[in-house]
Every structure is written in structure tokens, then in C-alpha cells.
Amino acid sequence: MTKRAPFIVIEGLDRSGKTTQIETIRQRIQNSGRDVVCIKFPDRATPIGQMIDSYLRSQSDLDDHVVHLLFSANRWELASTIISYLNQGKIVLCDRYAFSGIAFSVAKSLPTEVESPPSDLPPITLPWARAPDASLPAPDLTLFLDIAPQVARVRGGYGEERYEKEDLQRRVRSVFGEIGREMSGEDRKWVVVDAGLSLSAVSQEIWGYVEPLLDGLDSSVGRLWTE
Numbered sequence: 001m002t003k004r005a006p007f008i009v010i011e012g013l014d015r016s017g018k019t020t021q022i023e024t025i026r027q028r029i030q031n032s033g034r035d036v037v038c039i040k041f042p043d044r045a046t047p048i049g050q051m052i053d054s055y056l057r058s059q060s061d062l063d064d065h066v067v068h069l070l071f072s073a074n075r076w077e078l079a080s081t082i083i084s085y086l087n088q089g090k091i092v093l094c095d096r097y098a099f100s101g102i103a104f105s106v107a108k109s110l111p112t113e114v115e116s117p118p119s120d121l122p123p124i125t126l127p128w129a130r131a132p133d134a135s136l137p138a139p140d141l142t143l144f145l146d147i148a149p150q151v152a153r154v155r156g157g158y159g160e161e162r163y164e165k166e167d168l169q170r171r172v173r174s175v176f177g178e179i180g181r182e183m184s185g186e187d188r189k190w191v192v193v194d195a196g197l198s199l200s201a202v203s204q205e206i207w208g209y210v211e212p213l214l215d216g217l218d219s220s221v222g223r224l225w226t227e
């Protein structure tokens, strides 16, 4: 049986250096002679992605539950493409995935220092947030680039988008921590990388996790949260 390629996800807070690291890994994989495809979520090019883009740039307002389902639908739009790349032997490097979906949506429902107006709708909990993404293609490795929000802010400042605020990023980080505790196990499919280190130290550490997967896997692509 021919092997399939690995599915590798990079997660992290805004300004954690994901984009730079993904480009470095992409080049190293390519230099090793393998095929690699980069995917980024949200994919703002699809019709659903355009709704998300307008929301993120505060050009439209949507209920948090609706936004959550749009982000999930955006991932489902590309689910079969991801599986087909992997089966063709193309390594998929993915910038954000379902874990960002959970982290950002649950974080918005956590209590804040400033009291928010009461809502008729229930807060978004972890099990509720996970449900629409269950059965999506499961990554073989997720690298979480961890950085303290105050360090990320100093690095280059947050931009103009809706979620780029230190207080929210702090809550997002704590939900990522919870997801990480659930996901970490013997299989090393979830790895926390200290993104506060130098670019070269971070990319060297990442490469140590990526390299063993490059020759492919015998198993078929897994499904998220089905066991």
C-alpha cells in the first residue's frame, strides 16, 4: 500500500509568528523534495469566507453562534480537498483549524472585566463549539505556537481586526490551554512550542516534530473527535 502524506496544522494567537514559520517549514519541506500545499483558515475567498471577512473587519455584525458555524462551514468547504491532497502524497500545511474555532468562540463567552450586556442566547461552551467540527479530517500533528499576549502586542502591535485585542487574546490563550490538555497524549499529536523564542529556535524546534512525518503514513486520514 502506498503511504499518504501527513496533515500538519499550525495554531497560535494572533502575532505568534505563524505565517513566518509556515513559510519556513514549506521551504524546508520543498527543499527535501516532497510536495507540499499550504491552506489557511479562514479561507476568505469562498462565499462563506467573504461573510467571515466582512465580520472580522467589523463591516457586518453577526451573533457569535452564527459566526462559529460559518467558520466551521468554511473548514467543511475544504475538507474533501484536504483528504484528496493527502491521498495524492501532498503534505498539507494548514494555518489555523478547528482548534482556533473553539478557542475564539469559547473565549468570547468567558466572563470579561467589563460587564457585557445580557443575552437571551446561551454562552458558547467547549462541547457546543466542538460539535460542528467533529468528523473533519484530523491533523496528524498540531503545533500550537504559544506566546503571552503582552509579548505579542509588543512585537508589532495588533491590527484593526475584531479579535486583535489583548484582553480577548488572553482568554483565547486560556481556552487553547484547555484544548491542549485534552489533546495531549502519548501520541504527540498536539505540541506546544514556545513562540517567544527567536525565529530560528522556533523553526528548529518545529522541524524536529515535522521531519519524522515526511515519509508519510500507512494509516488512513483520521476524523476529529469521533472516538
Ligand code: DGP
Binding pocket: 014, 041, 042, 056, 067, 068, 071, 072, 096, 097, 098, 100, 101, 102, 104, 105, 161, 163, 164
Ligand atoms: P488570521 O487570518 O489567521 O489572522 O485569522 C483571522 C482571525 O480570525 C483571527 O483573529 C483568528 C480568528 N479565527 C480564526 N479561525 C477562527 C474560527 O474558527 N472561529 C473564530 N471565532 N475565530 C477564528
